[in-house]
Amino acid sequence: MFNSDSLGINNEGNLTIGNLDTVLLAKKYQTPLYVMDEDMIRHICRIYKNSIDEFYKGHGLILYASKALSFKHIYSVAKEEGLGVDVVSGGELYTALSAGFPADKIYFHGNNKTYDEIKMAVDSGVGHLVVDNDYELTLIDEICQKENKTMDILFRIKPGIDAHTHDFVKTGQIDAKFGVALENGEAEAIIKHAMQIKTVRVTGVHCHIGSQIFDIEPFKLAASVMLNFMADIKDKYGLELKELNLGGGYGIIYTDGDDPIEYHEYIKAVSQVVYETCEERNFPVPFILMEPGRSLVGASGITLYTVGDVKDIKDIKKYVFVDGGMGDNPRFILYESKYNALIANKATKDRSEVVTIAGKCCESGDVLAKDIAIQQAEPGDTLAVLATGAYNYSMASNYNRIPRPPIVMVSNGQDKLVVKRETYADLMKNDLD
């Protein structure tokens, strides 16, 4: 019925998350409100971590891809669960460090890191930079020379596999802004270049083949392609790359049609390819990195709204208006992403109406779900949109100068505010006369 075990229905007929009544949470914290099940996030962390232990004999590390959802407390959770993190900006790095996250377990990504960001990474002792291009390599060298430091780096490689939700292609991705391609020799050339630079040590390679993927094959293929490349580099240049970062992209359930692979099944299947390929190529099994983001936090989060007007345009369409919208969840207007939603205070009732859920933004595209079956909505109802844990808060804007909602974490039957609601004064904090 729901996309996650974290959700249920209590005796009052209200939707629960982590056994807490969402209607009471909406009253306590007001709406719109993000609620996350911390226990579920930790549970998924452990599935990933245990799989590394089981299928790679512990020779690997799960990096939380923090672009999915970045705020101080999430880094404490990742730290406590023994994960590393990947960051993609100075802002994410700053937040991770502020939470006391160990710098040496941070991997810094991005296609266009600025000089200041690279300097910040070098200064703060970030463990690895995942280098995108040759220009970045020269910046790193320049900064490391100035500061008399060295840096461990991986290279972001385009393996020629482009995977989408239900499909993938074997060649593709070369026309992408990220990384260097295998097929035209860019990847080999940049590694050759890096081998001549004394301030960097090339520890490995990274690939990321797509997002919200439900198929195991492209991941297996990517592992094989990357390992063969690593073996080629060793054969050709004598350089033994010790780390293979397989990126993220594991799908979650947004709506009933979604059928993601179990994460440990994915890791098991890929590990077989890794061991087989290493044996074939007589290459030592590298340290394995993975970067789940959405799959760690996406299904663990919901957004609660209060219903305002229900606009029934006779014989045309029924709109249910909520007190948030594209500001707190821009994924429909960006990608027409589909979500499951329900009236939290009528969770046991039939989904008897097909409606369009629209936000309060002054923008006609401000919609959260189109033609979705939900319970009969009335003003004052609490509406829950499910699986909003990833790429909602992180992509939120203040469009129409609407404050961003707070985040409440639920754990062991207790709720805890981890990000406060923005105030109107917050919106003006940088405005001068």
Next chain:
Amino acid sequence: MFNSDSLGINNEGNLTIGNLDTVLLAKKYQTPLYVMDEDMIRHICRIYKNSIDEFYKGHGLILYASKALSFKHIYSVAKEEGLGVDVVSGGELYTALSAGFPADKIYFHGNNKTYDEIKMAVDSGVGHLVVDNDYELTLIDEICQKENKTMDILFRIKPGIDAHTHDFVKTGQIDAKFGVALENGEAEAIIKHAMQIKTVRVTGVHCHIGSQIFDIEPFKLAASVMLNFMADIKDKYGLELKELNLGGGYGIIYTDGDDPIEYHEYIKAVSQVVYETCEERNFPVPFILMEPGRSLVGASGITLYTVGDVKDIKDIKKYVFVDGGMGDNPRFILYESKYNALIANKATKDRSEVVTIAGKCCESGDVLAKDIAIQQAEPGDTLAVLATGAYNYSMASNYNRIPRPPIVMVSNGQDKLVVKRETYADLMKNDLD
């Protein structure tokens, strides 16, 4: 050559805005950076205001549609130029009031104003609420009764005209989240209802037929439809609506293909329809309101970036990476909006390269312009994207935890910081442990 008279090229061959060197501005304030020509904004304000004087004998008011770009200083400009403003949220209202904007010249819009927002509007003496639906009407009545106040209201009407950039349809728009439709009797019904409510006085009606419109005909048609409706209401119910709010939607030049109407020509043409229709229907010429947003600020703004890596994927594509992207300008990823751009420090050079300008966000769709001809780009160049004054800062996010750029206003050859750059600490201001 440029989309506005505000832009030029100086003796150093650098792009100027309001006669100031953009390369020096980029150095002084760092990048990414929004720069606005305040003198140009004021000039356009006066074109609109003078047109009201000339074509409506001063019997009207220009409302700045602040959703296009809302921050404290812009309300001071609007106030000094004698404009009213429209706001669409408590946050915009708060900002306008903080700037000392007179509440009685504020019109409050929105399809789903919350109880708190309506209360805030009533308490602060906002001049008019533009009511979207019947539920809102009951909320207003409830609040006004409690506080023993009355409120002037307009109704948002769907006139059955749906205009797009180069096209419009005469029936349409009924399936839209905003307002009440004429064609199915909703509009008439809500006015009848409001006439029975003692706490509100219906002063007029409002319509908005689209955005970035280049054609004068749909505006003329809308005026005619709305006035005939007002005359019908008078004939049927004896209620003389005194205000006609014709909304916004006037196009600006983003790229060379755009050819907007001159704003005074539009106002002149529509005023003829207004006077003719009023005479035909024996209806007194109403007070005319218009709500330009984009056309007041859009072409007056540019965004300056610094070029990072230039990624030449041989025989495939050349990417120019900049230090901003979808975070500060989400209009390409949202709508594939087209922009003009150039290398500010090579403004006199030939546009010899066709490139894709991509941002630094960890998102493959993070692009600012696809296949655009610009001067040959190198790391460290200053890249200017033009006509970013509207719906850039207002829609900006912190995706990837990238701070939002500052806004610098240029006036009389002087630059002035009006919105400070966000800091990493700002991003964490609401994060709890």
